[in-house]
Amino acid sequence: MRRALIVCIGNDLVGDDAVGYEVYQLLRRRPLPPSTRLVFLGVGGLALIDEMAGEELLVVVDAVNLGGAPGALHVMAFDDIPQPQTRPVSGHGIGVREALAVCQRLYPEKAAAAVYLVGIEGDDFSSVGGGLSEPVEAALPKALSTILGLLDDVHEMNLKRGLLGKTETEAGRGQ
């Protein structure tokens, strides 16, 4: 059984929307705790359901636009993840919460037990090809250590319970 799934979401061609992609690139170059799977998705939404395989922990990494200062880091447990009040008008409009709720109801065996959104507040979501804005770029190390911290917590827990498996990193997925 896999213990943790990290899903990074973003569009590497578009301004700060690329932050999930950049985090993914940083994570795939370093050792991760055993039984951690790393995945990149262009759009999150229901594709999350396809990725989940009954992990204890799901960490979703994505750009957010919640009115904070650019580069600000939000670590939100499932219940704190903002729920859109509006009906989606496109596939872009379906979020982590809906995907999880659908998964819990239809495929409870696949749904992650604990879910965190690591959101990095973006500044520029419209320019193409220019890379991350400065404050978002500067937030990358902290985002990385936050994610690794979440993984360590689960790793510790599993050590105690004697539940360790081997690392499974699907680097290159999505690229």
Add this chain to the structure above:
Amino acid sequence: MNKTITIDPVTRIEGHAKILLECNEQGAVDEAFFIVNELRGFERILVGMEAHTLPQVTARICGVCPTAHHLASAKALDNAAGVEPPPAGKLLRELMYMGHMIHSHALSLFVLAGPDLVFGLGGEAATQNIVGMVEANPELTKKGLRVRSIGQKINEVIGGRGIHPVTAIAGGISARLSDDQHARVSALSTEAVTLVNELSPTIKDMLLKLLDDNPVLLDKLNLPSWYLGTVNGGKLNVYDGLLRAMDDTGAVRAEFEAGAYADYLVERAVRKSYAKEVYLDVDGAEHMYRVSTLARMNVADGMETPLAQKEFEEFRDRFGRPCHNAILQMYCKLVELVYACEKAHEIINHRDLRGETRVPASIKGTHGIGHVEAPRGVLIHDYKIDAEGIVRGANMIIATQQNTAAINASLKESGADLLAGGNDEQVLNGLEFVVRCYDPCLACSTHAVGQMELTVEVAHQGRVMRRLAREV
């Protein structure tokens, strides 16, 4: 007009899209604009890249329709090189594309439009979503989501693992299908055909009930226009064929290769909008036209596969040709979903599938144009490549841009009524419904959590008088 908020309507769009209603002195809607985040920047960043990388790079433009860009791009490179992929290369591309179509149409039908079908119109937006739908009808939702997932898996097996396909290249496909992959796609396509057969009568019943319950929809969203879509031997085709233009009476007025698009499609800058409107230029006049599923069903004489043909005939008997009603896009998606599942099944059993998948292709110092029918309509890629193989110019015609003029017309019509009679919630609900019927791809770029998908601004003489948005 209860509030006066002055913001420049031409500043950056905060969410994915914005509707701007321009009113006169009496508060009646003069003009309506559907404004999406600008995509044009993508064409600029392609300049200077090595042309052979474009199928992979352009696939990253949009997380919703990556395979459409991937294949339009590969076809533009085939065209630049003056080559045709061998039969197996073409079949594999088409199979990958069927996977994408299945995925995209199932998502639209079950996830985006599904709640309208299950709950009807006019209820609480907060509960009438995919989560509410799972509660209300778990079996239907589970099957619908399974179809979506199958499509994505077929797309992945042929396109290479991951959200962005990588296998289509100039001259064909980079890898042959293994026995293992063949067996997997065969099982998936069989399951997909079975599932859509079970689902289609239910979906059709729900759709017809929605129309019966809301007769005003058939009236309000009935917008005569021209249509543009791809046919191959007269049959609907999403991967290859001629572009057929049909007028608002149902007469075919032109048929042309994608390479001649510049002779038929004219772009026009629109006041207050970043997006340009596109018109069909036929017989010396410019005509508002639509692309997407409804357009394809209108221009086609029939379907290639038996079950889809049956559905097609039923649709045409019921709604005629051309059918001008945007709400029937949902029905058209169902017919195309049946087609895509059957077609995937047909291709995986095709005897030419296991042959040579590519031919050599030289793209240096050339110009190439390629097109596919993206799920949301005609998508054209046009590249100029220098002698070193570097992109020197790129132009893309995307579906939503071509539908903008029609969306604007429908929003004007509905907006006028809604503003006269409704509160903010009703105005938003009503306008969102109109937009959803057109199924636009909103700003292929942004999706950040917390971002508003759609806002509405009511303006008079350039001043925004009222701004409608839901709380995040």
